[in-house]
Amino acid sequence: MPFVPHTDKDVREMLAAIGAPSIEALFDEIPASLRIQGLDGIPSGMSEMEIGRLMSERARQDGRPLAFLGAGAYEHHIPAAVWAITTRGEFYSAYTPYQAEASQGTLQVIYEYQSMIASLTGMQVSNASLYDGGSAVAEAALMAVRAHRRSKSLRVLVPTTVHPNYRKVAVSTAGNQGLRFEELAYERASGRIDAAALQRFDGEDITAMVIQQPNFFGVLEDVDQLTDWAHARGLFVIAVVNPTSLAILKPPGQWGAKGADIVVGEGQPLGVPLSSGGPYFGFLTTRMEYVRSMPGRIVGRTVDLEGRPGFTLTLQAREQHIRRGKATSNICTNQGLLMTAATIYLSLLGPVGLARVAEASHQRTQELVAAATRVKGVRPAFDGPRFHEAVLLLERPVAGVLRELESQGILGGYDLSGDYPELGHALLVCATETKTTADLERFASALGEAIRKSARAA
């Protein structure tokens, strides 16, 4: 019996100890009218060899194309040590560290993670992680409403330069509690938040403003000016950042005169595989004064009976298992294993390695844009500085071009025409340190061919 160790003799002895005639008798409290006699719709079991073969076939079917896709999930080199250690049974098969004395490993990793992420974002405290970048934005908006003592409006400004899916998750998650997310437009030439569009909110009660840096287009926002504008009017600033970029970009804690109030983002770039979208992890950091408004688990360092340092879950009075209906969030888990992977990743990269990844990704993207815009019918959409993504404007519809690239084994980027129809034939591309000069040349030449083919077909 797969994964059930009982022998016939065991079963007989156990039933005798219980005083039941059969295993079936143990279900005698379930009304007979509800009982089923099996699960006919489920296929028969497979051995590990058989399922291994099936999964290998399915994986082969999906292949490994050369990808220039970013849009919230980024391909980076993942050191072999990261997942070799993360999948050790002692991390992989442990539960949430409620029994602190028997979970010091997991707890210390969380403490180290909190220290690294807080410093990376330039903030004072971090939680132990959330589900993903999208849900972290939603939790940050809810947290801003809790922490902001004066604003009662539940209005949150969200520029359209924030990831479209994050905006959707925020509405699905926080809309039920009455939060209203109001859009802010971007400047067509620069791809940045339109500072002029802010004027109409002067004098209104607004709880918070979300600023994504780099924004969804890969463009760098003028974060100092935006942060100061928001703070001058009493808004909380929620920063949404790419953690890799923070090795070289100003951390949100230093934005403007006062720094952002809450910082969130998608942790996937830190050693987590793309894996069709998950599991990833969201991070959330803030100032010490708002620590009790944070959602999710937090680990603290304390001492034991003998005065030795040790780690434990703390500030649990915020959480659902104590506060029930009055908790700061219903969140129960964090993304423990992914956060573990990120902590190991950050330890291997260190400040120098992470900066190298950020610089190399930036450089590769600059080269990609240069190579692609040499192709006839391709030009950059925006003129401002960028991190490791860029929007290209094509003279042909993007969908057809992408299909053609796909037939060459290339995923050419993300088609923006669904989310940003006003941009026309716009394609979001990304290159990281994983791409070689040869890869970029292959992309540019295939892109040129795809555009010509599309033009001929028209």
Added chain:
Amino acid sequence: MSNRAEKVVFEFSREGRGASAQWPAAPATPATDIPAALRRTDKPLLPEISELEAVRHFTRLSQLNFSIDTHFYPLGSCTMKYNPKGCNQYAMLPEFLGRHPLAPESQGQGVLACMYELQEMLKEVTGMRGVSLNPMAGAHGEFAGVAMIRAFHRARGDLARNEIIVPEAAHGTNPATATMCGCVVREIPVDAEGDVDLEALRAVVGPNTAGIMLTNPSTLGVFERRIEAIAKIVHDAGGLLYYDGANLNAILGKVRPGDMGFDAIHMNLHKTFSTPHGGGGPGAGAVGVSQRLLPFLPIPIVGKNGERYRWLSEADLPQSIGRLSAFMGNAGVLLRAYIYMRMLGREGMSRVGEFATLNANYVMARLREVGYDAAYPTRRASHEFIITLKRQARELNVTAMDVAKRLLDYGFHAPTTYFPLLVPECLLIEPTETESKEALDGFVAAMAAILVEAAEDPGKLKGAPYTMPVRRLDDVRAAKQLDLTWKPAGEAGATLRRP
């Protein structure tokens, strides 16, 4: 397991050291196009250590943990069953790991086939009509379920229905979820045998009832025998039934929530379907629904046209409660659950229900034999059961926490303590089906030995554990003198160091 304390990673750090085999080359020319005002000027606090130092440090930290792979872990309501290694290996094939979430459907037919079949299998085991794999944890699935119930009422123009009924024994996430969905919580009591008090239920339902959240078997470890009557009362009042399917271990192949009358359910795939807990995540909280909630399922969902699989999104489900994750939820976790379900197959799944229940009833019977009191002695255990140390607390002055901590010294992870809140001094024990009789007997022997110690030397329990890396920790200090990040020596608030 080791009991040797490990330094904090930053204490190994030496400027100029690093795992440089993992770094890309420095760009030949520094980028000048990012303005200085947008650049970072300080160095983030990240360790500068060699690869070997990192490997040793994190390997040593792992050795400070209990885990299923190393210890029996009878943690009630958490279903700490064996996580088969094959599920991990085949979910981590390079093509699955490398697939970008926004890659086209044509470059994902393999993974989408797995997801589609997983949806179908979950429909079959729960008796529901539709499934979405989107939610990323149990509480996230609960949120989706209650949000769908709310959306259902609102779509009918029935705006008054904002009350969610929750039995007092419910998991804390249930009321917290109701609040997150903008609903009001109404708690109702259970009777002396652990069943919902039907009179109290009848008194509380009405035109404001959005629905009820139930677990069955309940968090008290017993099957709710009058579930059909409950379903009728709530449905007749215009409310819907939500099943907290955190755990299906007790009912797999025996009875289905859809047949009991539930309209929405979430399933913790990290419990019943054996994906790893990972020290607190990632989980996966797939949701299932009855016919009337189908239009409200969270997107995306995998659909099938002929032999091709495709994503269903806003256009296909305009009434959907929307998107709950940036992409498609915890795909890698879902793959592990899929592999597990295919390995078990229909025979194996029914066996899960049978042997999880056998193990729980066996441990309950043996613990009663050695002197412990079951909280519901007249009832069958489901996949789990509660013992109460109310008597020992009174007679010997030892608490459930003392017994739990002492168990660690005997090499067993503690059961769940002080949950559900309404049973005094309780331990919620769930052995799962993957434990052998010898492992269970070893646990019972340890519990018996602890009871003897409690009578002879209660101080020994009060001071436990003794063999872990640390003794009991000062939680009050942890919450009052917050030390949440490491600070270098000499800086204000520098972190405690080991002597």
